[in-house]
Amino acid sequence: MAEFEFRWEGPFPLHSVVAEPAADAPGLYLWGVPSESGYVLYYLGETGKTIAERIRAHLGYYRSGEFGLIDWEAFYKGVWKYLKPSYYRKYTPEARAAFREEKARWGPIIEGEVGRISVFVLPIPSWSGVAYRTMRMRLEQAIGEEITMHWPAGFPNHGKGIDEWKRKNRNKWDFARFSGSKSIAGLPEQIRF
Numbered sequence: 001m002a003e004f005e006f007r008w009e010g011p012f013p014l015h016s017v018v019a020e021p022a023a024d025a026p027g028l029y030l031w032g033v034p035s036e037s038g039y040v041l042y043y044l045g046e047t048g049k050t051i052a053e054r055i056r057a058h059l060g061y062y063r064s065g066e067f068g069l070i071d072w073e074a075f076y077k078g079v080w081k082y083l084k085p086s087y088y089r090k091y092t093p094e095a096r097a098a099f100r101e102e103k104a105r106w107g108p109i110i111e112g113e114v115g116r117i118s119v120f121v122l123p124i125p126s127w128s129g130v131a132y133r134t135m136r137m138r139l140e141q142a143i144g145e146e147i148t149m150h151w152p153a154g155f156p157n158h159g160k161g162i163d164e165w166k167r168k169n170r171n172k173w174d175f176a177r178f179s180g181s182k183s184i185a186g187l188p189e190q191i192r193f
Contacts, residue, residue, distance in 0.1 A: 001172060008180035011039060011118035014055070023052040025123035028140055030184060032118050033075070037152035038185035039118060042070075044144050046136040051121050062110050065099030066091045069109055072116060080156035083109065120184060135193075139176060142167055142193035150186035167193065 009022035032039030068086030
């Protein structure tokens with residue numbers, strides 16, 4: 001059993017987090033939107049590259065029309081609804097062409113969504129490369145499960161339910177303690193992974 005101490009940095013605006021020193025390391029990143037309960041999870045990811053590199057890729061997916069766009073008015077009323085569907089990892093030439101034809105319409109909506117999202121980063125500089133990907137993924141899975149189990153009332157779950165995040169049984173567990181995470185809704189200060 002290993003014990004780790006981690007510090008979440010942020011929140012930073014999605015459009016400018018790539019300039020933050022904390023994003024110059026591999027690790028985990030959590031996108032959230034503000035609520036009375038704290039920042040509500042919108043997306044959780046891990047990377048062995050720098051977090052800044054990964055966020056730049058995500059911004060490219062947004063601006064190319066590959067990512068879906070959320071109806072935020074519905075979200076804050078408890079409904080998960082897309083204004084534009086996601087084509088992430090399945091973007092066909094036809095869908096790309098259709099987006100380009102309507103880019104003038106979608107552009108302001110995309111920039112509005114990018115402007116709404118805040119990012120927390122969990123830099124883990126010593127966990128780069130293939131050897132540590134399993135540990136990063138286990139930590140990501142545990143965080144996702146904990147947040148999903150303690151989802152704030154009145155907000156829609158983003159489709160990644162408890163079954164997707166559920167930790168597998170293990171003979172040996174590692175533990176992580178977090179600081180800087182009090183404003184992330186549903187994230188405990190200590191977690192096993």
